[in-house]
Amino acid sequence: MNCQDYQVVVYPGREREPRAALYRIVVIGSDALSLAWVLLRASEQSVIDFTRASDERDAALNALLERKLAGVRIDRLRFVIGLDSEYITYPIELDVHDYEARANPVRRSDSELPKATDDNRETHILTTDVIAGRTRVLTSDRQARALTDVERSALGV
Template sequence: MIYKSAFRDIIYPAQNREPRATRYRIVLAKASRLVRAIVHLVADEPIQPESTDLPTAIDVILNRIIDGELTGVRHDCIRLVVQTGAQLTDYPITYNALELKGHGGRAPRPPGTSDQPIHIRSIDVVGGSVAFYVDHDGGRPASDVVARMLR
């Protein structure tokens, strides 16, 4: 492990647009070749007994954290781990390639033209260039190595 930040509060909108709060931190971990930023989100906190809105707001929370603290970090170097009680779930992060902006913030093609195939490498997609989404169905229990890092 390289770095473990302190927990921070984040306010997010519930399904009915009421404010809710949860806590998160960022852990930088050295993997075999890369340093990975693990966003550790705590779903069940005593200050937030109603956690039923969190699964629907994870995308909003993740993008706010990335925009605020991980802008410019490669997509393949960011992981999301959600803690619910003692369970840690590692969720894959995806993105919509159609939202990707070209250099200087311009769209790669003018609107109204036909779709053209383009090649996008995952290492070229960074925080702040596109919205990220959580693959809820792809969530798996975090590995023992990740669990030890987050404790």
């Protein structure tokens, strides 16, 4: 396990004002099986509740992906919000429109996922092609869940 102490990330708020949060990155596993877990907490000066403010949560995550994890496959990342003693993990979802607008690789195959339907056409994207720093990502409340005891232990929280 490779841990960093909490550091400050500055990201744009709702009105493009500078906001700050605390983060750390924990890499668990080795080689092709490793996962990088991004843990985010509100700074002591912040009043943001990342569990309720998805736009702020997404802005902070995207800032970290661009600055600290550029080049890492998105499918090898996990995202966690810490709120007091509670830790919630959020799925990371691809912003397909941003992905295509940045001219990232798109493949045409019926077997590849994820896929999006837009204007009566299907776009298929290999998860191995989705790289941090090359596209915007979003987080989803609908599949958010509390960390398991095993995950908490592995992450040291």
